[in-house]
Each structure stands twice: as C-alpha cells, then as structure tokens.
Amino acid sequence: MLDPTLNQLLSPTPQLALATILTITWLLEFKLYPSEIDTKPTRFKASYRSILLAITTSIIISITLTITQIHNLTGQTLTTTRNLGLLTMTIGLIIRYWSLHTLGKNFNRTVKVERKQRLICNGPYRKIRHPSYLGLILLATSVPIILGQPIGTLITLTLTTTTLKWRMDYEEKTMEQKIGSRYTEWKNKRYRLIPPIY
Template sequence: MGDMTKFNSAIEYYIFNVLLMCLLISEIFIFFYTRSKPNRTEKIDTRDLGTKWLLYLNFVFCLIISFLCVSQKAPFYIRELTLPAYFAKIGMLIIAVGICIRIKAVLTLKKAFTLNVQISKEQQLITNGMYKFVRHPAYTGSILSLLGVSIALKNIPAILIVAICSFVCYQIRINVEEAVLQKYFKEYNLYKEKTYKLFPYIY
C-alpha cells in the first residue's frame, strides 16, 4: 500500500504498511468487540442519529484522500505540496500512538463501549484512566491515526482535509453522545468542567 518513492527507505515504507495494517485490524477488532457482547442489560436510550455511519464514512474517506493526494491522479500542484522527508517518521509515530490510545480507551470502557450511542440501566460513568483527562480518548486515537497517515505521506492538502473532516465529523458525534450522557448522568456536567474533550490542555 502506498508508493515506495514517497519514503526515504524500503524499511520506512514497510513500517508504514505494517502500521496501516495494524490500524485496519484494530478497527476490525473494535467492530467485532462491540458486536460480540451479550445483550444482558436493557437499553434505555439508543439515540445515534446516524453518527456511527458518519464516522465509518470519515474513516474510509480520510484514508482514500490521503493516498489520492499523493497519487498520479492528483493534480501536480496538489501532489507536490509536501512536507520535509522527516515528517514520514513523525506521521508513523502518530499512527502508532493513535492506535494505542484508541485500543486502551475501548478496553477501559469494556462493556460500556459501543459504536452506537446508547445507555443501559446498569451503565456507570467512567472517569478513570485516560477518561480522567479527556472525555473521548477513543476518538482522540482515531483522529491521531488518520492524521498520522496523511502526515506520513507528507502531503499538505491531505493533512488539512483529514484534519477538517475528522474534526467536524467527531464533533457532530460528540454533540449527540454528550447530549445523551448529560441526560442520564447528573454528574456529567461536573465531569465536563474537569476534563478536556479530545486533547489535554488544548480542546
């Protein structure tokens, strides 16, 4: 996957491809992890408003646009708007960090994590681990991973498009999710005051 000429060495190229496969495998794992849970608790709210599919589309779109912008199909002026070569290593590091954050966040929530926005009667508000600092670390991980791919490919237009699309899509999802959480957890407003939404000390 990707063009070997976009990287400094064959090793760098293969590491990028391994990380890309890890990203895809991690998302497949999360998909089946959330689907395989037994439905033992009664759901009292399943308000999603299509945001699950919005995130799916954003994930696919961001990967496609990252590769499209560096392909021969892209106009020359887009294809050649690139960052210095060392950004490939920075991008790959960001991909790895993003994957780890997302997996850790999902495993911290355990049964409470779902791809749908839903609340069950036995659900509790999780505020430990990474959730002590940010309210949506799983989304932080996704955004970092997608940005990491575009940064590793060093294409400036792709980075901007991925950043804007991911921020907009995840902001829509978060708005829906937090509306439900505020409705069923009285302590959520206090939790919001003590934490950041996605990135510690930034947002």
Template sequence: MDNYSNIYLAVFFIITFLWVIEIIKFRPEVADGQSKKTFYQILFSIVSSIVLTSVFFFSDTFSVPSSLRPFFINIGIIGYAIGIFVRLWSRFELGKYFSHHVAVDIEQELISKGPYKYFRHPLYIGLFLLTVSVPVFTFNYGGLIYALLSMKYSLSQRINEEELEMEKVLGQRYIDWKKDRYKIF
C-alpha cells in the same frame, strides 16, 4: 527503497493491521434506540480521507517538497503509533461500555482511569490521530487539510450527540464527571 524506509513501511502496515483488527473484532452491534448517523459520518471521513490521500499520493499531487518528506514521514509514523495506542488503551478501559454507536445505559459506570482520567473522549483522539497521520506519513498536505477538516467536523458532531445523550440519561453524574476532563474537539 532503503532499509530505513522499509522499516517505516513495516511499522505503518503493522499499525494499519492493528487498526483493521480493532474494527473487525469490535464490530458495531446496533441495539434499538442507538444512533447510527454520526458513526457513518465518521466512517465516511476516514474512508474518504484515506482514498483522497491515496489519489493525491499516487498522482504526486499536493506533496510537500522532497526536503521536508523525512520530517513528515517521522511525524506521521509517530502520530499513527500514538493514535493506535490511545485508541486501543481507551477501548480496553471502556470494556463492556464500548460501542461504535451512541448508547448510554442509566446504570453505566463512568470510567475514570487510564486516558479517561484526563480526557472525555480519548477514543476519538486516537481515531483522529490515526486518520490525519496517514496523509502526514505520505507527505501530502492536500489530504492532510481534508482529513483535519473532515475528522474535526465528524468527531465534533459525534461528541456533541454523545454528550447530550450522556447528560440526558446520566444527568448530574455525567456533568460532574466531565468537569474534570479535557474536551479536545
């Protein structure tokens, strides 16, 4: 392996380390009434995407041609880096309102700074980028197709659940807030 590849692998492992630290440091604390269903759907999508991509990678199944691999590696590491940046920035902006599960408090502040100035769910955008960037980085189109479909489905379910709960608890305040922000999924 050349130095160029070693640098990419080091960056990939550093980002993965940051992602794992984010998961460990901000472990889900489930209060009464919080919905856990979509959390487990998303977790299953992430884990199954990574496992399937690993199986495909190590068996050299569904790999792109050798000539396209440097392009995929570059796009994968860029997407991975953007994903962790957006995820951590969004997590920081949410502060005490962050939860791995759907939880809405009537007194909850609606965050309108950072990535929340433009997007309704930047945490999920970051998570999507992190997950789909793994098969891109490993130049595996089979894993990429699975990750895209699985994460799109899981995140759409979560966003629908979350938005219904926000509208139910926060009412017009949330409806007005979301009008000025893009919904990605």
C-alpha cells in the same frame, strides 16, 4: 517508468513497512473490540457511519492526490514527514487501544446510554472525556502525513474533527439527558479532547 517523485513515494522502505503493520493493527480493532449488532436505526449509528465515511473519503482523497502528484513532499522533507506520521500513528494507536481496553464492555460503536451506567474514571478517562476519538483523529491524520500530502492532511483533519465534534456534541447531550447531574459533574472535571487546550 515511474516519475522519480512518485517512485520515491511508492518505493518499499522500512517506514512504509512499519506504516503497513500499524495500519493492519488499527484495522484489527474491529476484530478485537467488536460491537453489538443493532438493527434499529439511530442517530448514533448514523454518526458512526459518518465517521467511517469521513475517514475513508479523506484517505482515498489523500492517496489520489499522492498518485496524481498534487503538492507531494519529496526528498529529505518527505523522510522527516514520514517519521512524524509514524510517530503520530503510533501515539494514536496507543491512545485508541488504551481507551477501548479501559471501556471494556462499556464500549459500543453505536453508543447505548443507560440511566445507571457506570462512568469510567480510570485510564485516559481520568483527564479526557473522549480519548478514543483523539486516537482516531491522530490515526486518520497520520495517513496523509506518511504519504507526504499536506493538502490531504488538511482535508483529513477537517473532515475527521468536524464529524467527531458532531458525534461528541450529540453523545454528551444524550448522556446529560439520560444520566443527569452525575454525568455533568464527571464531564466538568475533564477536558473534552486535548488537555489543557480543549
């Protein structure tokens, strides 16, 4: 028989059903927005793998912490937290898909920069340089929030933002080197991730 706390966490609820649907929708990204297959090893490809590893690892840690009942939230607090997590996941999903749709053919997970590349100025890119990464952070962090795992949330937020910051730093440096002043001007008119904070 399951511990009452664990039973509450794992019992089928409309919240968990919705979380499952949203997660599947998130994973469909790989089918709906496939990337070019590039066999050549690059630092960009390494950063993409690091992002996948960071998100996967943090989610596994969060699930493990939940099952082993280390600082799980319970009762009404869990219900409220799950609603917050579902809202976070929904917003993250909207931002992520909106960004990928806006990028269209310019989207590539391993990132290819060309000197005459068109810079996107519409959709979420009107105000933010990396909206797809903001969506990714919200999506990844929403999982431990839904699980009622404060430690898992902190770990996920730390791992994901650290890895994505490294990716953004390198991506922007490469764009400046390849595109030059045109990119610098575009960059200076936009927040990096969270208007009007950063």
